[in-house]
Amino acid sequence: MTTRLLLATQNAKKLAELRRILAEQSLDIEVVGCGDVEPYPEPAETEWTFEGNALIKARAGVQHTGLPTLADDSGLCVDALNQMPGVRSSRWAGPDQEDIANLELVLRQIDDVPDDRRTARFVAVMALALPDGREFTTRGEMPGRITHAAKGARGFGYDPIFRADEQPPSPIARPRTNAELTAEEKDAISHRGRALRAMVPVLREVLVETGQEASA
DSSP: OOEEEEEOOSOHHHHHHHHHHHHTTTOSEEEEEGGGSOOOOOOOOOOSSHHHHHHHHHHHHHHHHOSOEEEEEEEEEEGGGTTEEGGGGGGTTOTTOOHHHHHHHHHHHTTTOOGGGOEEEEEEEEEEEOTTSOEEEEEEEEEEEEOSSOOOSSSOTTGGGEEESSOOOOSOSSOOOGGGSOHHHHHHHOHHHHHHHHHHHHHIIIIIITOOOOOO
16 A cells, blocks of 8 residues: 655645655655645744654644645745844744745845845755654755745745855856746755755655555
8 A cells, every 4th residue: 555645734835845855766756745734733833953843744734634744844944144034034024924925034134134144055855754753854955045036926835035156057147046046947856855855764664665554
């Protein structure tokens, strides 16, 4: 029987990204999202590390569905802001604000910071929680820098103001922000892509090769 794996996120764009990356790996796993299971309360992200918050979300998924659950916590760490917004990236401008408010606040906060000091990195931690109590985490990072203005309409979050150090091959001479990359280009270099690919051997070992089964 094919094992079902819950991707515990309410973010539709993030879910699509995670599903794309997992689809590349040819794992015999049925990936389901929160919309495919009985609704359950979204847990509060109370930890001050990406690992801690990713595990909170993964544990909640197992508790409420009985399914092996993969969850991530990710954010933008800006050197000039002492590694903030960090775990508060999605709530930087307030709990009810949109992505645009968060990125505009970051731009204002480092408005007078010169180019050579606008370094930053995206960080993602993937957490896998299993019904038998085992837990695993992997981490991925994407170094880059913050631009002076938003550019591009793709991606989400802080993508329009982040330019990765590693640039995918392109006929465009200038470096591009994450929001100017195609989904496939971003997946190849992203922090979340790196963290998820690092988790693939674990998924293959504990869910596929052992034939673990779980039911909702």
